[in-house]
Amino acid sequence: MTAPLDLLDLDPSLTEEERQIRDVVRQLIDDRVRPHVADWYEEGRVPARELAREFGKLGLLGMHLTGYGCAGASAVAYGLACQELEAGDSGVRSLVSVQGSLAMYAIWRYGSEEQKQRWLPSMATGEAIGCFGLTEPDHGSDPASMTTRARRDGDDWVLTGGKMWITNAPIADVGVIWARTEAGVRGFAVPMDTPGVTAREIRRKMSLRASVTGEVVLDEVRLPADAQLPEAVGLKAPLSCLTEARYGIIWGAVGAARDCLETALAYATTRTQFGRPLAGFQLTQAKLADMAVELVKGQLLALHLGRLADGGRLRPEQVSVGKLNNVREALAIARQCRTILGANGVSGEYPVMRHANNLESVLTYEGTSEIHQLVVGQRLTGVSAFT
Numbered sequence: 001m002t003a004p005l006d007l008l009d010l011d012p013s014l015t016e017e018e019r020q021i022r023d024v025v026r027q028l029i030d031d032r033v034r035p036h037v038a039d040w041y042e043e044g045r046v047p048a049r050e051l052a053r054e055f056g057k058l059g060l061l062g063m064h065l066t067g068y069g070c071a072g073a074s075a076v077a078y079g080l081a082c083q084e085l086e087a088g089d090s091g092v093r094s095l096v097s098v099q100g101s102l103a104m105y106a107i108w109r110y111g112s113e114e115q116k117q118r119w120l121p122s123m124a125t126g127e128a129i130g131c132f133g134l135t136e137p138d139h140g141s142d143p144a145s146m147t148t149r150a151r152r153d154g155d156d157w158v159l160t161g162g163k164m165w166i167t168n169a170p171i172a173d174v175g176v177i178w179a180r181t182e183a184g185v186r187g188f189a190v191p192m193d194t195p196g197v198t199a200r201e202i203r204r205k206m207s208l209r210a211s212v213t214g215e216v217v218l219d220e221v222r223l224p225a226d227a228q229l230p231e232a233v234g235l236k237a238p239l240s241c242l243t244e245a246r247y248g249i250i251w252g253a254v255g256a257a258r259d260c261l262e263t264a265l266a267y268a269t270t271r272t273q274f275g276r277p278l279a280g281f282q283l284t285q286a287k288l289a290d291m292a293v294e295l296v297k298g299q300l301l302a303l304h305l306g307r308l309a310d311g312g313r314l315r316p317e318q319v320s321v322g323k324l325n326n327v328r329e330a331l332a333i334a335r336q337c338r339t340i341l342g343a344n345g346v347s348g349e350y351p352v353m354r355h356a357n358n359l360e361s362v363l364t365y366e367g368t369s370e371i372h373q374l375v376v377g378q379r380l381t382g383v384s385a386f387t
């Protein structure tokens with residue numbers, strides 16, 4: 001944390017080990033992401049496999065999981081890593097989140113010992129890439145209505161359907177695919193080279209351009225019985241994976257906001273208009289002060305939720321509070337910072353508009369803000385407004 005933005009002296013409330021992990025990830029992002037990310041973004045590509053291997057070397061993939069080559073780090077350490085990753089780019093953080101908190105977590109939590117042995121060690125090193133297919137073209141916020149089917153044929157399973165907006169799908173080796181069976185929703189670890197699986201890249205995204213997103217078509221995909229994740233029973237299984245990933249987003253969004261604010265602060269102190277730096281105008285200071293206050297509130301919230309997670313006490317609706325607040329405020333900060341940069345705010349030479357555009361996706365995926373409002377609303381009122 002650069003000193004001026006750590007208004008509340010949060011740094012000393014981190015352990016030495018947590019600070020070290022944060023600093024190592026920050027350095028990696030400075031070396032490997034910052035110099036290139038504007039080009040990746042503009043060109044709509046990212047060297048995801050290369051990055052995954054580098055992240056794997058640092059133990060960032062499945063970082064908070066234990067065994068199978070995973071680092072077994074604390075929730076706070078994982079969150080701090082997400083903060084630094086997303087200060088680089090939300091797409092880069094998404095690569096890590098989807099790999100570790102969605103695909104690896106699903107196999108780690110719900111898979112058989114054979115599935116864990118087969119996939120987790122190579123996913124932890126970044127040799128194998130995973131994706132997580134829940135959303136469908138016609139079913140996003142309401143995954144209970146999914147139409148992808150898995151039917152039994154002898155001992156085999158046969159999957160038919162389609163998944164949409166699936167991060168990493170076109171480059172993935174394994175997809176955790178959720179499908180409806182006669183007994184309810186079940187999960188499957190699907191090798192992406194299985195006949196009948198196709199993953200087409202979704203182009204023309206105006207957001208998360210340094211992230212690979214795909215549409216998965218499942219056309220009579222025949223899988224052996226042991227492709228099913230044996231412990232995953234019902235929709236609560238994929239929803240629990242989403243809770244994991246949302247936790248990382250709570251921290252990540254703060255990272256993107258911090259990068260915007262650091263950029264705006266530096267710009268405001270060097271850019272001169274009417275004979276004085278922009279930072280000398282009261283209106284600019286008001287903007288900076290309000291944003292810094294929201295930033296530290298977001299950091300405090302993330303840290304509090306992280307400590308709850310490390311104590312085994314974090315509840316899903318608390319994760320909704322964090323995701324709702326931190327992404328919404330991060331997006332507001334990014335938009336406000338853009339104004340401070342004037343015309344340069346719309347340029348890819350600065351990271352601000354890239355973060356703002358990215359945060360539009362972050363606002364929508366892993367539960368839209370409206371869905372998180374409904375989760376919190378249900379907790380407050382005892383009434384579900386979903387159905």
Ligand SMILES: Cc1cc2nc3c(=O)[nH]c(=O)nc-3n(C[C@H](O)[C@H](O)[C@H](O)COP(=O)(O)OP(=O)(O)OC[C@H]3O[C@@H](n4cnc5c(N)ncnc54)[C@H](O)[C@@H]3O)c2cc1C
Nearest residue numbers: 132133134135140141165166167208361364365366368370
């Ligand atoms: C870049 C990107 C990457 C993604 N990666 C993945 C991935 O890896 N895996 C995956 O499974 N999915 C992924 N998603 C999909 C994402 O999770 C969905 O887009 C999200 O759940 C919303 O679904 P939807 O887009 O179908 O919107 P819809 O569900 O159609 O919602 C549209 C609007 O209606 C609102 N709405 C819906 N229902 C209600 C309600 N009951 N009350 C009030 N408002 C409501 C929503 O909040 C939203 O504002 C990704 C999306 C993006 C953009």
